[in-house]
Amino acid sequence: MSAAPRTARGEKTRRRLLEAAEHVFADHGYTDASVSRITERAGVGQGTFYLYFDSKLDVFDELVEDLNQRVRHAMSEGARGATSRLEAEREGFAAFFRFTAEHPALYRVVREAEFVSPGALRLHYTRIVEGYIDGLRQAQLDGEIGDIDPTVAAWALMGIGEMIGMRWVLWGNGDGPGADADPTASGTDAVPEHVLDEMMRFIGGALGRGDRRSEGEDS
Numbered sequence: 260m261s262a263a264p265r266t267a268r269g270e271k272t273r274r275r276l277l278e279a280a281e282h283v284f285a286d287h288g289y290t291d292a293s294v295s296r297i298t299e300r301a302g303v304g305q306g307t308f309y310l311y312f313d314s315k316l317d318v319f320d321e322l323v324e325d326l327n328q329r330v331r332h333a334m335s336e337g338a339r340g341a342t343s344r345l346e347a348e349r350e351g352f353a354a355f356f357r358f359t360a361e362h363p364a365l366y367r368v369v370r371e372a373e374f375v376s377p378g379a380l381r382l383h384y385t386r387i388v389e390g391y392i393d394g395l396r397q398a399q400l401d402g403e404i405g406d407i408d409p410t411v412a413a414w415a416l417m418g419i420g421e422m423i424g425m426r427w428v429l430w431g432n433g434d435g436p437g438a439d440a441d442p443t444a445s446g447t448d449a450v451p452e453h454v455l456d457e458m459m460r461f462i463g464g465a466l467g468r469g470d471r472r473s474e475g476e477d478s
Contacts, residue, residue, distance in 0.1 A: 273311045275301045277325055280318050285364030289319060289375045316376065323372050323379040326365050327386055333358040335390075344398035344466070349459050352420050356450045359424045366429060388413045398466075405467025416462065427454055 279301035283292045294315055298308050312318040337354025341347035359365055372380035391413035398404045431448040 269311075272301075272303060272307065276303065276308060276311060276318065277322055280322050281326070281362070281364050281368065284319065284322065284371065285367050288367070289315075289371050294318075319368075319372075320376050320379045322368060323376065323383055326362065326368060327383045329362075330355065330358050330365065331387060331390070344394070344401075344403040345459065345463055347394065348416070348462055348466075349455065352423075352458070353450075353455065355420055356424050356428055356455075359428045360449060363429055366425060384417065387417060391417065395466075407466065412466065415465075419458065419462065423450060423454065423458055427451065 276297060279297045280292075283296045283300055286292075287296065292315065294305055294308055297315075297318065298305050301308075308318075312321065333354045334351040337357075338347040338351040341350050369380065369383055372383065388410075392409045395404065395407075395409035395412055399406070399409065427450045428448060432451060
């Protein structure tokens with residue numbers, strides 16, 4: 260487990276190492292990434308690396324957690340002013356797509372975790388889903404969505420967002436997946452408004468409007 264920095268300067272150095280690791284793991288993959296590549300990109304010595312991280316696997320796990328915290332914060336902030344569940348969904352997804360465009364390495368790092376650190380992968384998705392489930396349960400209590408299983412719905416919605424992001428953010432707005440996107444490049448395409456509209460139309464239909472519960476109460 261990596262040690263927490265004791266000073267603001269130490270925190271800044273640790274942040275620089277994590278940012279460098281994000282690029283190196285995205286550029287080279289876990290196997291070909293190395294501590295020396297990370298420290299070279301961060302502009303620090305290898306000895307400095309080991310003040311903050313125990314190993315390459317340690318910094319990888321920390322990076323997955325760091326990306327998870329930042330993407331959840333972005334989604335939470337994006338949905339903060341929403342006045343309905345569907346609006347919260349839309350704004351949260353829009354924030355996720357913006358984050359992905361700024362940090363396209365998120366996809367490669369998280370997917371590599373399946374093989375490199377399965378526990379980190381599981382924790383990444385579970386943390387996102389836990390908050391999602393709570394929001395859906397509250398929306399059910401408020402009569403905004405139908406009689407669905409919040410856990411199943413949360414996992415399904417997360418899958419929708421991930422696939423839409425991969426297709427339109429990472430692959431871009433071309434005709435198909437033939438053009439390989441640079442996994443570390445910024446300025447990746449935004450999700451077109453009509454795609455977000457269609458996605459939300461689908462989600463709105465899937466979540467329902469509480470109709471089934473109302474019918475049950477009226478009968």
